[in-house]
Amino acid sequence: MSIDHLLGAPTWFELGTSDQAAAEAFYSGLFGWTQRKTAMPDGSHYTIFQLDGRDVAACYTLMADMVAAGIPPHWGVYFKVADCDATVAQVRAHGGKAFCEPFEVMEHLRMATVGDPEGAAFNLHQPRAHPGVGVIREPNSVLWVELATRDIARAEAFYRAVLGWQATPLDAGPTQYRVLSCGGCETGFGGMLEMNQQWQGIPSHWSIYLHVADVDATLAQAVALGGKVCVPAFDVPGVGRIARIDDPGGAGCYVMTPSPRG
Numbered sequence: 275m276s277i278d279h280l281l282g283a284p285t286w287f288e289l290g291t292s293d294q295a296a297a298e299a300f301y302s303g304l305f306g307w308t309q310r311k312t313a314m315p316d317g318s319h320y321t322i323f324q325l326d327g328r329d330v331a332a333c334y335t336l337m338a339d340m341v342a343a344g345i346p347p348h349w350g351v352y353f354k355v356a357d358c359d360a361t362v363a364q365v366r367a368h369g370g371k372a373f374c375e376p377f378e379v380m381e382h383l384r385m386a387t388v389g390d391p392e393g394a395a396f397n398l399h400q401p402r403a404h405p406g407v408g409v410i411r412e413p414n415s416v417l418w419v420e421l422a423t424r425d426i427a428r429a430e431a432f433y434r435a436v437l438g439w440q441a442t443p444l445d446a447g448p449t450q451y452r453v454l455s456c457g458g459c460e461t462g463f464g465g466m467l468e469m470n471q472q473w474q475g476i477p478s479h480w481s482i483y484l485h486v487a488d489v490d491a492t493l494a495q496a497v498a499l500g501g502k503v504c505v506p507a508f509d510v511p512g513v514g515r516i517a518r519i520d521d522p523g524g525a526g527c528y529v530m531t532p533s534p535r536g
Contacts, residue, residue, distance in 0.1 A: 276405040276406070276408050277405065277406065277407065277408060277409075277410065278405070279354045279405065279406050280354065280456040280459060281354055281355065281356055281438065281456065281457075282353060282354060282355075282437040282438050282439055282456040282457065283353065283354055283456050283463050284351050284352065284353055284354075284410075284416070284419050284463055284464065285352050285353065285354045285399045285401075285405070285406030285407065286331075286332070286351075286352035286397070286399055286406050286407060287330075287331040287332070287349060287350070287351060287352070287407065287416050287482050288331065288332045288333065288334070288349070288350045288352065288397075289301075289331065289332070289333035289334070289347070289348070289349050289350075289521075289525055290333070290334060290335075290336045290340065290345070290347060290348055290350060290525075291333055291334070291335060291336065291347045291521070291523045291525060292335070292336055292341070292347050292523045292524075293335075293522060293523045294318075294319075294321065294333060294334065294335045296500065296521075296522040296523060297333050297521055297522070297523055297525075298321055298333065299499070300496075300499050300500060300501060300521050300522055301323060301331070301333070301521070302323070303495070303499045304492065304495055304496055304499055304501075305323075305325070305330075305414040305484065305486075306325070306414055307323040307324060307325055307330060307331070307414070308323070308324045308325075309321050309322070309323060309324070310322045310324060318334070318335055320332065320333075320334050321333045321334070325409050325412075325414055325415055326409070328407070328408035328409040329406075329407050329408045329409070330407055330408070330409050330410075330414075330415045330416070331407070331415075331416065346524060346525075347521070347523040347524045347525035348479075348525050348526075349480075349481065349482050349525055349526070349527050350387075350395070350396070350397055350480075351396050351397065351419050351480045351482065352385070352396070352397040352398070352399040352406070353396060353397070353398060353399060353437055354399050354400075354401065354406065355398045355399065355400050355437070356400065357400065358376040358384045358385060358386050358398050358399075358400040359376050359384075359386075361386075361388075361398050361436060361437075362375070362376055362386050362388060362398065364435065364436045365388045365389075365390075365436055368391075368431075368432050368435045368436055369390075369391035369428075369432060370388055370389055370390050370391055370432065370436070371388065371389045371393075372386060372387070372388050372389075373387045373388060373389055373395060374386055374387035374388075376398075376400075378402075379404075381402055381403045382402055382403050382404035383399055383400060383401055383402050383403075383404050384400040384402065385397055385398055385399055385400065386398045390421075390423075390429060390432050390433070390478070391425075391428055391429070391432055392423055392424060392425065392428075392429070392477075392478035393477060393478060394421060394422075394423065394429075394477075394478040394479050394480055395479075395480070396480055411485065412485065413485050413486065413487055414484070414485065414486065415484070415485060416482050416483065416484055416485070417483045417484060417485035417530055417532070418463070418464050418465065418482070418483035418528075418530065419463065419464035419465075419480060419481070419482055419483070420464055420465045420466070420467065420480070420481050420482075420483065420528075421433075421464070421465070421466045421467070421478070421479075421480055422467055422469050422473065422476070422478060422479055422480075422481065423466060423467070423468060423469065423478045424468065424469050424478060425468070426450050426452065426466060426467070426468040429466055429478075430452060430466065433454070433466075438456065438457045439454050439455065439456065439457070440454070440455045440456070440457060441453070441454055441466060442455070442462070444465070446467070448470075449467055449468065449470065450467065450468040451465055451466065451467050451468075452465060452466040452467075453465055454466060481518075481526070481527065481528055482527050482528065483516070483527070483528040483529070483530045484527055484528070484529050484530070485530060485531075485532070486529045486530065486531055487531065488531060489507045489515045489516065489517050489529055489530065489531050490507055490515075492517075492519075492529050493506075493507060493517055493519065493529070496519045496521075496529075499522075500521075500522040501519050501520055501521050501522055502519065502520050503517065503518075503519055503520075504518040504519055504520045504526050505517055505518035505528075511533075512533055513532070513533055514530050514531050514532040514533045515530065515531045516528055516529070516530045517529055517530075
């Protein structure tokens with residue numbers, strides 16, 4: 275089963291890890307994901323996680339050059355584009371950079387890894403045979419993606435120019451927040467927040483939120499599976515209950531139980 279993702283929308287969520295076996299066991303145990311493994315030419319393998327037979331995320335072992343460059347275990351986000359090469363040119367024209375130039379991934383997609391003006395990395399996905407995840411915004415799948423940035427106005431302008439996003443202000447108290455949506459779509463797929471002093475020393479970055487039925491129970495299970503709680507559970511009125519966890523390799527993600535919609 276596939277989803278016809280909108281241009282600009284998140285399409286794929288990929289964990290780069292230092293211990294693939296531990297990551298496979300952790301996420302499968304925590305979210306009930308099954309695994310489909312594909313052998314790679316270098317002897318490694320690429321793992322696609324599935325939820326009820328639908329692709330939900332993936333993971334791979336960080337390559338030696340990535341480790342040498344200081345790239346830590348992390349969750350990466352892909353966004354759909356019509357023309358990967360033209361989008362990379364737009365990234366550069368608006369103050370970003372290309373970390374990895376466009377290339378073909380067999381028959382699956384054309385992709386590139388780029389960074390916004392603050393260096394937050396994200397991936398471009400020009401579909402070939404591979405349309406992206408087959409499940410999103412359901413329990414035990416990715417619910418939301420979020421950019422943490424130090425200059426929300428600059429980030430808003432960059433992503434509007436490069437990916438055509440709309441950014442709608444959300445009242446989040448002292449924190450500036452924007453809800454992100456694709457052009458012509460009223461439903462948001464993610465958000466953008468402006469980091470304050472509490473984020474000192476943390477670079478601008480993208481994160482994923484996973485939909486869970488019970489945040490507190492998920493935290494207890496994550497710890498039992500070898501992870502740790504990075505940000506304890508807290509409630510956001512009208513939004514939901516949220517926490518952040520680190521997997522055994524140190525990659526972080528948020529877990530969230532959305533507030534019931536009245």
